Amino acid sequence: MTVSAGKLRGLKRLADDSGRFKMVAVDQRPPILKVLGEKLAPRQPGYDEVSAVKALLARVLTPLGSAVLIDPDYGYSRAVDHIPARRGLLITLEDFRFEEDERGRRTRLYPGWDVGKIKRMGADGVKLLLWYRPDAAREVVAHQQALVRQVGEACARYDIAFLLELLVYPFKGASNHTTDYIEDREKRPDLVLQSLTDFADPAYGVDIYKLESPVPAGALPDPAGSDAAVAETEQLFARMAGLIDKPWVMLSAGAGMEEFRRVLSYAYRAGANGYLAGRAIWWPAFRHYPDLQAMERELASDGIGYMKDINRLTDDSARPWQTAAAFGGAPGLADAGHDFPGRYAGFGSQAA
Numbered sequence: 001m002t003v004s005a006g007k008l009r010g011l012k013r014l015a016d017d018s019g020r021f022k023m024v025a026v027d028q029r030p031p032i033l034k035v036l037g038e039k040l041a042p043r044q045p046g047y048d049e050v051s052a053v054k055a056l057l058a059r060v061l062t063p064l065g066s067a068v069l070i071d072p073d074y075g076y077s078r079a080v081d082h083i084p085a086r087r088g089l090l091i092t093l094e095d096f097r098f099e100e101d102e103r104g105r106r107t108r109l110y111p112g113w114d115v116g117k118i119k120r121m122g123a124d125g126v127k128l129l130l131w132y133r134p135d136a137a138r139e140v141v142a143h144q145q146a147l148v149r150q151v152g153e154a155c156a157r158y159d160i161a162f163l164l165e166l167l168v169y170p171f172k173g174a175s176n177h178t179t180d181y182i183e184d185r186e187k188r189p190d191l192v193l194q195s196l197t198d199f200a201d202p203a204y205g206v207d208i209y210k211l212e213s214p215v216p217a218g219a220l221p222d223p224a225g226s227d228a229a230v231a232e233t234e235q236l237f238a239r240m241a242g243l244i245d246k247p248w249v250m251l252s253a254g255a256g257m258e259e260f261r262r263v264l265s266y267a268y269r270a271g272a273n274g275y276l277a278g279r280a281i282w283w284p285a286f287r288h289y290p291d292l293q294a295m296e297r298e299l300a301s302d303g304i305g306y307m308k309d310i311n312r313l314t315d316d317s318a319r320p321w322q323t324a325a326a327f328g329g330a331p332g333l334a335d336a337g338h339d340f341p342g343r344y345a346g347f348g349s350q351a352a
Contacts, residue, residue, distance in 0.1 A: 001326050002334035005344060006159030007207055011247070011321060013124040014088035014161065014208070016066040019320025021208075021249045021274025022311055023088070024064075026057040026079070027071040027127070028278055029096040030181050031254070032286075039289045049290075051078035056292060057282050058082045060299045064307045069127055069276060072113055076121075090125040090163060090276075091118045093151065100179070102172050104136030106143050115154035125161035126151065127210070131169050134194040145198065152205025159345070163276075165210035165251060166195050183253035189214040189236050196243045208321075209248040210276050213263045214240055217255035223265040237270035245325035247273045252280035257306050264310060268317035273324070275314065281306055 003011070015021050032053060036045035054075040059082035062068045067088030070076050076091070083089065093113065099106040107130050118126050128151050132144055148164060155162035168187045170176045176186045192214040199206060213220065214236040221229040241248070250267045252260045252275075260280035264272075282303050288294035323329050335343035 001328065002332040002336075003327075004156075004159050004334045007155075007161050008331065008333060010088075010124040010161030011207065014067040014090060015274070015321055018315070019273070019322050020066070020314050020318045021247070021276065021321065022064070022066040022307075022314055023069055023090065023249065023274065023276040024057075024061045024067070024281065024307075025069040025251075025276055025278030026054050026061075026075060026282075027069045027092040028181065029071060029074060030179075031279065031283075032074075034180075035286050036289060047074060050074045052292065053289070053295075055079040055082055056296060057278075057299070060296060061281065061303060061307060062087050064304060064311065066274075067124065069278075072118075073110065088124045089122065090127050091121070091123040093118065093126050093128045094130075096181075098131055100172055104133055104140035104171065105131040105169055106140060107131055107147060109147075115151065115158050115160065119158040119160045123160070125163050125208070126155055127163045127165060129165040129167065132166050132195045132198070133168055133171070133191060134198055135191070136171075141198075145204075148199060148204050148206075152203075155207075156205050161207045162205055163208040163210055164199060164204070164206045165276075166192075166199065167212060167251075167253070168192055168195060181254070183212060183216060183255065185216050185218065187212075187216060193236075193239060193243065196240060200244050206246060209244055209246060210251050211240065211248055211267075212251055212253055213237075213266070217253070217259040217263050220259065220262045220266065223262055223269075233266055234269060237266045241270040241272070247321035247324045249274045249276045251275075252277035254279050254283070256280065257284075261310060261313070264313055265317070268313070268319075271319050271323075273321045274318050275310065277310075 036049055051074050055078040058068055058079035062083055067090055068083055069090040071092040095108050095110040115126055130144055152162055168184050168191045170184050250263050257280055285295040285298040322331055
């Protein structure tokens with residue numbers, strides 16, 4: 001399979017030299033706003049407080065990753081000077097505020113923000129988080145699918161890598177309902193698998209899938225075991241891998257360090273190409289807020305130590321993204337040859 005010039009370059013930039021993704025997420029907004037609000041009560045955190053924390057996370061942790069994911073509103077402006085030039089840059093597209101009623105959730109894009117702007121700022125990829133349940137109301141499902149198709153078309157037009165993050169959520173009114181950006185502890189594997197099935201079609205233009213565990217992270221059996229529960233879990237991850245032919249990485253969704261290590265162990269056995277994680281790495285440091293120096297000390301010890309641990313696991317067990325079925329181990333450059341200048345479409349001027 002051939003890949004367009006911009007997407008091929010973006011995939012390479014987001015991965016390490018061996019083709020494995022070790023991406024640090026510091027784009028989280030609701031979790032950080034919530035914990036800072038609790039620490040600063042009765043007042044709410046403002047831009048300066050939130051952006052300072054994000055800059056700290058980016059400065060300490062990005063050098064150990066292959067890329068960083070950051071948001072355009074609270075994160076990028078303050079953190080840009082702390083992101084090494086040799087690391088990939090992934091930018092958030094969606095607004096963290098979503099629309100919700102008993103029929104389901106609708107993701108919306110951040111106001112005034114689009115794929116064209118992300119391309120022009122020099123990013124290597126676009127990230128869209130999609131709250132998705134295949135059993136939501138028909139009009140909600142249609143809205144979410146149309147949004148992904150719209151973003152995929154824009155990423156193709158601007159020739160930039162498109163990473164889609166899928167998250168199952170509890171319906172409004174359910175006993176386990178929450179608007180927090182955390183894993184649904186009562187999710188069913190069939191919802192995760194069907195969600196991925198719904199977006200496996202190449203027409204959506206997804207280049208990398210960011211996926212959650214089909215089993216709640218806290219319920220995963222020890223992957224070192226050999227009982228029926230381990231075999232069943234391996235089958236679920238294998239089924240997930242079999243639904244798509246593009247690169248895929250795992251998200252942490254607020255899982256603890258050991259929980260996320262188990263997620264990665266199962267995912268890598270199934271062929272995953274790396275991780276894109278945040279809170280599993282840096283969340284413990286927030287117990288020290290507002291002491292930023294204490295936070296940095298914790299990040300420099302436990303945070304970096306944990307990243308080194310999962311990086312070793314990734315090096316040993318994850319597959320390079322080029323081995324994805326769509327590429328067959330050796331993706332080629334589309335429109336290559338002497339007439340490349342004439343055949344290459346580049347990116348357009350329309351926003352999306």
